[in-house]
Every structure is written in C-alpha cells, then in structure tokens.
Amino acid sequence: MIRAEQIHEHMEVVGSDGSHVGMVDHMDGTERLKLTKDDPNAAGRHHFIPMDWVQSVDSKVHLSKSGYDAMAAWDTEH
Helix, strand or coil: CCCCHHHHCEEEEEEECCCEEEEEEEEEECCEEEEEECCCCCCCCCEEEHHHHHECCCCCECCCCHHHHHHHHCEEEE
C-alpha cells in the first residue's frame, strides 16, 4: 500500500502509459495529491489526484490510469 509520506513536493506524476500528468505541489491531507498550477498541463489551476489512483512511487508517482484518463477525471480547485 502506498503511503502519503512517500510522496514529496516536486515529484513528477506520470500516467500508466508513462505520459507526464503534472508535478506534485504537496499532499492535500492523506487522501489526495495537489498538483502545481504552473505545469503546462495545469492551465494555471491546481488539480487534485486521489491516492486511490497511485499505483507505485519511486522517483516519480505512477498512476494506475493513463495520462489522458487521469487529466480527464482529476478534480480542480474551486
């Protein structure tokens, strides 16, 4: 099981297909990652990825969804 403590600021988040999704801004509690808003994929807004999507963590955060599917379903700040 992946723990929130394994995920750190500025780690790259990639989809199951290896595509770039974003960069970690910080953990938003223990249940979701907040991505930076200055990433080219972010369009100037913070986006949130649930921990349920995280498949593994090494030097990057690897998701169980493709990059396209993750960006289509991520939450945005309001």
